[in-house]
Amino acid sequence: MAAFEGVLADLLARSPLLSGRELATAVYEAGRSMGLTDSAMYVADLQQIRLIALPLPLAENQRTLDIDTSLAGLAYRTETVQQSRDGATAWLPMIDGAERLGVLKVTAPALDAALLESCAALAGMAALLLVSQASHSDLLVQAERWRAMTVQAELLWAFLPPRTIGTTEATSSAVLEPAYDIGGDTFDHSLDGNGLHLTVLDSMGHDLASGGASAAGLAACRATRRSGGSLSDIVTSIDRIMADWFTDRLMTAVVAHLDTAGGVLTWINCGHPAPLLIRAGRVVRNALEREPDLPLGWGFLLASPPTEHRQRLQPGDRILMYSDGVTEARSPDGDLYGEQRLADTVIRATAAGDPAPEALRRLVQSLRHHQDHKLRDDATILLIEWHPTASGEPAHRG
Secondary structure, three states: OHHHHHHHHHHHHHHHHOOHHHHHHHHHHHHHHHOOOEEEEEEEOOOOOEEEEOOOOOHHHOOEEEOOOOHHHHHHHHOOOEEOOOOOEEEEEEEEOOEEEEEEEEEOOOOOHHHHHHHHHHHHHHHHHHHHHHOOOHHHHHHOOOOOOOHHHHHHHHHOOOOEEEOOOEEEEEEEEOOOOOOOEEEEEEEOOOEEEEEEEEEOOOOHHHHHHHHHHHHHHHHHHHOOOOHHHHHHHHHHHHHHHOOOOOEEEEEEEEEOOOOEEEEEEEOOOOOEEEEOOEEOOOOOOOOOEOOEOOOHHHOOOOOOEEEEOOOOOEEEEEOHHHHOOEOOOOOEOHHHHHHHHHHHHHHOOOOHHHHHHHHHHHHHHHOOOOOOOOEEEEEEEEOOOOOOOOOOOO
């Protein structure tokens, strides 16, 4: 055990000066020191369709694996260790907090329980180093992409938080499509001293000005929130920014806060689709339907503060927040995706035991398939679960 801890300590000591290109090699070398014959880091692409090997001086690792059909993908989807039939190879999920990053492949003559435990720690270390490097390594960012990204999409992705965050009390997971060409949609979720803050914004249009408006709206939200502002303060701050600087744009929004101790959801809806409440495997109809305030951008809410709504949740409840690009997505023959199909897809994934990030990944796959993989509007989805337990342990991941 002391030798294994020394390997991780050495890797951590090297990490500050590692480049993105050197990261996978450093993890590979650490694995060799632990007794592995091979190891490789695979990261999920932006749309979570495939796993991509990070650069190594080994030709075998210059490859991709399908998330839906490979053993590596199964480890990613279920967030559990998967081992080959001969027991010589294992795939371990790389997770940062609640965010799935990819998988670590390890190979050894005999992967016993003790060695697998050491490999799990190595996978955790690899995930932490990956996150620390990705903010300033174009190589690692490019590894997640399969094609060029538009300027407005690049702008919005730079502002986005991790797609999944969580504690023992609550989890929030998000997806945003079309990933390489988003225009006016964006989201935010963040933990504060009392619970979970949640925001979905949808700016009119699908161009750089739309992306700029959403980015400014997100910045106004964070600046106000981090200065101690209320939900009403946040909404009026965004309305002021839109009215002053984006006079030809309107924006719909849901800004919310979940008190994770008591399970009270508080929200303001400005012209946006109402969130859905999913309880015990079904949608509670009209549970979160309220008269919405006006969209942002006209400045009307500066003189007449928006209305805050409240709903007490039950343990295990899930809240689905989404933009109209989801329900209004049309198939080639004109069939709307619709709210019912949206809810049914999430409920089926939940019934299958999928964690929230996997439920959303499957939902986006369904949405892409419905539109023949040609999304015509931005589609943003936020799935929140309140899962408190008396012991302080989460009911389940995601």
